[in-house]
Amino acid sequence: MAVKFRCFLPCRELLPYIRYYWILNTNENLDVMTFPIGYPQLIFHRRTRFYIPELKSEQARFSISGQVNFPARIQSSGDVETIVVVFYPHAIGTVFNIPLSSFYNEEIDGYSLGDKTLNALADDVLNAEDSTEAIKMIEECLLSRLAESEIYxxxxxxxxxxxxxxxxxxxxxxxxxxxxxxxxxxxxxxxxxxxMKPKEYSSVVRFQKSLWLMQNGNRDFADIAYSCGYADQSHFIRECRRYSGTTPVELLKTQPVYSDLFASPF
The missing domain is CATH 1.10.10 (Arc Repressor Mutant, subunit A)
Structure with missing residues (x-):
């Protein structure tokens, strides 16, 4: 099986809270570098789980990924069927009534929260007949939690x-x-x-905007620095190294550049 990656929009009622769902199916080994994206996520591994070398651990079968300020690789040995719910930056706490600050630079086992509704959802999703049924289960749960939550x-x-x-x-x-x-x-x-604190999150936004400009063919680093609000080109290069582990030149040489925050997955 080749890598199969699909994206879906949520139902109308969840559009203000969820940016999209994505599903990954593959039997191939994966080794992919990821960067801070600015969006928290719910992750359900229905088969093989991802290994994160930087954290020296596998993701839980059901995990919550918070805001991070470091690059990380995701690896797997194949037989992957992963479902991810990508929330808008400020939405996950509204739906689940939990402070996202608790997940700063962390990927938490969702079962460890002791939330009976979330645990039941994870069990249902992980044992669903297929990913389409699993998405329906996720939407039903999120809609019920949203009705109970405070939009504080x-x-x-x-x-x-x-x-x-x-x-x-x-x-x-x-x-x-x-x-x-x-x-x-x-x-x-x-x-x-x-x-994430506003100042640090602003720097992630600038970095993601720089990725979007490079993704669309801009190779003028001085112009990218100006367009993204960096003090100068050197500032941009330092921040790129901080969030990607390498310079813009090396980044462009080693892998396709993509901005999760500003590019549309559709």
Whole structure:
């Protein structure tokens, strides 16, 4: 079986919270470098699990992946059927009423949370007849959790994210003003909802924007630095090394460049 990668949009009611679902099927061995993407994820491994060398561990069969600030490889020995729910940055806490800050630089075994509803969902998804049935189960569970949840600070943080995505050089102080919060309140609310402090998350957004520009053929690093809100080209190169483990030149030589945050998987 060749690598088969499929993406699906959520139902209309979940569109504000879930960006998309993706499903990976393959019998081939995988060894892929991944970068901080800015989106938290629920991950269900129905067969072989991914091994993360940087964490020296396998992902759990059902795991929650929070915001990370380091590159990492995912490896597998084949026979993969993985389903991933990609949430918008500030949405997972709204649906599950948990602070995403608890998952900073972590991939947590979802069963360890002791949430009976989530545990039952994981059991159903992992034992579903096929991935189509599993997606339906996920949607039903998320819709029921959404009905029970409080939409606390969801809109405030959402407005600040919209501004950040359109203006990569916007200050945290300005984001706080847009959210009608003090800087200290905004830092606390943003960290709880998104899982990363505003300043650090802004740097992930800049990096992802640089990937999007390179993905679309831009090789002028000075222009990329300016367009993404970096202080200068050297700043861009340092941040690229921080989040990808290598320089932009080497990155372009070694693998296809793709921005999870700004490119459409469809």
């Amino acid at each position: 600070n969801f809109k405030r943080v959402g407005v600040s994210l919209t501004q950040l995505f359109s203006d990569k050089s916007i200050s945290v102080e300005r984001l706080a003003q847009i959210s009608c919060l003090s800087r200290k309140q905004f830092d606390r609310v943003f960290f709880k909802a998104v899982g």
